[in-house]
Amino acid sequence: MLATPAETVPAGDAWIHEVKWDGMRLLAQVQGEQLRLFSRTEREVTVAFPELAGSAAGLTGYDDLLLDAEVVVLHDGRPSFAALAERFNVADAATAARLAGQSPVTLMVFDVLRAMNTPTIGLPLRQRRQLLEGLELQSRYVQTPPVFEDGAQLLAATADQGIEGVVSKRLASPYQPGRRSLDWRKTVNRKADSFVVCGWLPERENDDRLGAVLLATPTPDGPLLYRGRVGSGLAGSTGQALRTRLQALAVPASPLPQGLPPEVTRGVRWVRPELVADVEYLGVTDGGQLRQPSWRGLRADLTVPDLVRTEVPDEVTDE
Structure with a gap:
């Protein structure tokens, strides 16, 4: 949800x-002493967060629980999305253990979707919240x-x-x-949002390095809406790792609608619009493009359909 x-x-x-x-969504499945963690795309990421499976987290020991939560890395009490993005895609246990020591995560649990083999999603939030608070999930690595x-x-x-x-x-x-x-x-x-990556450009001085990526927003009717390009924040290893992923998604034609000016499309290496990125920006131009965007990281917990917006109707009122 x-x-x-x-x-x-x-x-x-x-x-x-x-x-x-400002973290990433996780589903935490607890069955006795076993904990399994899944992203919203149903990818298991348990190995990436060993601190959550340890006894200090206090998550295990329940017969059956499915929890909706957000995982964050806190620096001085504030979330660091960059530190979290580094951890989310780790698949090696040794690397995960080293990063857990450097930047441990906190799991912010906010909902109960199943308890004692009984789904709770049909219950009103009021009752689900009472159930969650009764679990008393509070530890060094887990908070309610x-x-x-x-x-x-x-x-x-x-x-x-x-x-x-x-x-x-x-x-x-x-x-x-x-x-x-x-x-x-x-x-x-503050203005930060998620967009789909639809293409990239190499650096002008070095064709082997990533210079910028093109961003778009999916619309309810299907076409992608071009939102501009972002290069800030893509230097060094971040850009190199992203370039490798983008090369594997290469396609010969633009996934964007026709009619964009040549200065937008010239030299672009097009990709399948599958990767979702988080970007911070100062505002939006009259043409709908992002002003001074800065790269924050890929969202492993979101898919492109998740970005299709449902606006809050003006006529909606709450008693």
């Missing part, structure tokens, strides 16, 4: 509000973050602390797997 972007925080006692942690009644006040507090924003959830809502729902809404303090 995904949150719908919103310009303002919904008010009223029909909602609760949580900190938006609090919820708040005043979303506007929480948004202001997160802005003061340099945290991404707020997720607001309707207390009466069931859990809708795989859907972007108006029952969950996210309001952010």
Whole structure:
């Protein structure tokens, strides 16, 4: 279940509000002493986070649980998306153990989807939250973050602390797997979003190095909407690793609609639009392109269909 972007925080006692942690979604499956972790794309990533499987995390020992959560790396109390992106794709146990010692993760658990072999997704959030709090999941590596009644006040507090924003959830809502729902809404303090990578350009001085990637947004009707290119943040090993992945996705023709000016398409190496990237930016031009974008990392927990937007209707009101 995904949150719908919103310009303002919904008010009223029909909602609760949580900190938006700027991490990556995980499903945590607990069966006795066994813990398995999965991304939203159903890829198992247990090996990448050994600290969560240890006894200090306090996750194991339950007969059967399926938890929805967000994994973050905290530096001085603030999430570091760059440090997390480095960890998420690790497949080697030794490397994962070394990174766990350098930048341990925290699992922020916010929902219970199954307990004691019984699905709970049909229950209203109010009951699922009571079940979650009864589990008392609090340890060095695992937290059940609090919820708040005043979303506007929480948004202001997160802005003061340099945290991404707020997720607001309707207390009466069931859990809708795989859907972007108006029952969950996210309001952010700073401009950062996810886009699909549709092509790349080499550096002007060195054809063997990645210079920039082209970004797009999928639309409900199917065509991709060009959002500009980003080169900032792609120097060094980050750019080289991304270039290798992009070369494996090469296609002969542009996945973007025809009609883009030649200065946009000249020299571009086109790729299948499969990789989802997080980008920070200052704003959007009148033409819909990102202003001064900066690369943050790939999103292993999102797919391209997840980026199709459902806008909050102006006529929606909450009692």
